[in-house]
Structure formats: C-alpha cells, structure tokens
Amino acid sequence: MDDTFVIWPHSPGKWSEFLDHLNSVHENIQFTMETEKDGHLPFLNIDIHRKPDGSLGHKFYCKPTHTNLYLNSDSHYHHFNKQAILSTLVHRARALCNQESLQGELELLRITFRKNSYNDRRIQRALNPPARVSLSPEKPASVAFLPYVGTTFNHISRLLARHNISL
Known part of the structure; x- marks a missing residue:
C-alpha cells in the first residue's frame, strides 16, 4: 500500500499515538502522514x-x-x-x-x-468536443506505422487510406 486517505474523527493526539503504534509493528514498514493546511490536503x-x-x-x-x-x-x-x-x-x-x-x-x-x-x-x-457519431466504418485491412514527417506523412496516409490501410 502506497497512499492512504483517512478521515480521523478523534483528536490529533490520538492520531499521533496510532501512527506510533503502526510504526512499531514492523521495523521495515514505516508510515508518514500529512495533515491538512488551511483546509487543504493534496x-x-x-x-x-x-x-x-x-x-x-x-x-x-x-x-x-x-x-x-x-x-x-x-x-x-x-x-x-x-x-x-x-x-x-x-x-x-x-x-x-x-x-x-x-x-x-x-x-x-x-x-x-x-x-x-x-x-x-x-x-x-x-x-467542447463534437458528439461522436458511430456509422460502423469499415475496419482497416491493416495498419502501417511510419514516423511523422509533416506533409509527407499526410500524403502517404491519404494514399494508404484508399486501400483501407490505416496509418
């Protein structure tokens, strides 16, 4: 367990006692705590x-x-x-x-x-993204992977799309 969020209904002194108890259970497992500051807790x-x-x-x-x-x-x-x-x-x-x-x-x-x-x-x-409309487009026959090189990528993408190949 890495991070835990606790709402503690008891006094701060009791929390310190509880933290001390947790840290005494096993020497290799130690807990730390952060408390709210000015009503905020990241x-x-x-x-x-x-x-x-x-x-x-x-x-x-x-x-x-x-x-x-x-x-x-x-x-x-x-x-x-x-x-x-x-x-x-x-x-x-x-x-x-x-x-x-x-x-x-x-x-x-x-x-x-x-x-x-x-x-x-x-x-x-x-x-404000446009609403997605699903028209069940034909799935590409295959996929090609190329590095992005400006207009060259766009040109190749259009050519391959004619043959149902996604880039």
Whole structure:
C-alpha cells in the first residue's frame, strides 16, 4: 500500500499515538502522514478541501513547481498528438474536479493552451468536443506505422487510406 486517505474523527493526539503504534509493528514498514493546511490536503493529484459547510470538495492539484508547459502547437508533431494532449487535460479536469471548481480549472486550461500557442479553434474543440457519431466504418485491412514527417506523412496516409490501410 502506497497512499492512504483517512478521515480521523478523534483528536490529533490520538492520531499521533496510532501512527506510533503502526510504526512499531514492523521495523521495515514505516508510515508518514500529512495533515491538512488551511483546509487543504493534496492527495494523488487532487486538492481535497474543506468547504464552509464542513463537507469536502475536490479539484485538480499540481505541485507549486509545475510550469504548465506542454507540447507547443508549433512543434513538429502530428496534429492528432497535439489535440490528444488538449483533450486529455480537459478530460482530467472533468474527472478530478467537482462542479464548483470545474469552470475555474477549464479557464486555467484555456489560458495554458494559449500560452502553449494553440489557437482558439483547437482550444474550443478540446473544451467542447463534437458528439461522436458511430456509422460502423469499415475496419482497416491493416495498419502501417511510419514516423511523422509533416506533409509527407499526410500524403502517404491519404494514399494508404484508399486501400483501407490505416496509418
């Protein structure tokens, strides 16, 4: 077991006693603990915070050293890779944020994407992806793997698609 989240209903002094007991059970197994600071506790990329009503809220957490630098839009990578980065970050925000913090996180992502040179069209596509329509497309007969080399990759991809080969 690596990380454990515990809500301790007893006094902090009793928690210290319990931690001492856990650490006395086996000399090679030692536990540490972090407690909330100012009502916040970072845990596995999530900031768990105490709301004014006493309930717990959660949102995405990054360490203070995080730079918000991702694959720049001007980098020489296939546009699918670039769009996947944006979509993954949006998906992460939706999965880890509660309703109260989601809009703030999405706005932070919008700013981050702009700082990484993505245009508004790409940002909008990531934040509001089009609905997927399944038309049961024919599965490719085979798949080819090639390194991405700008327009050459796109040209070869179109040629192979005519023969039902996915690139």
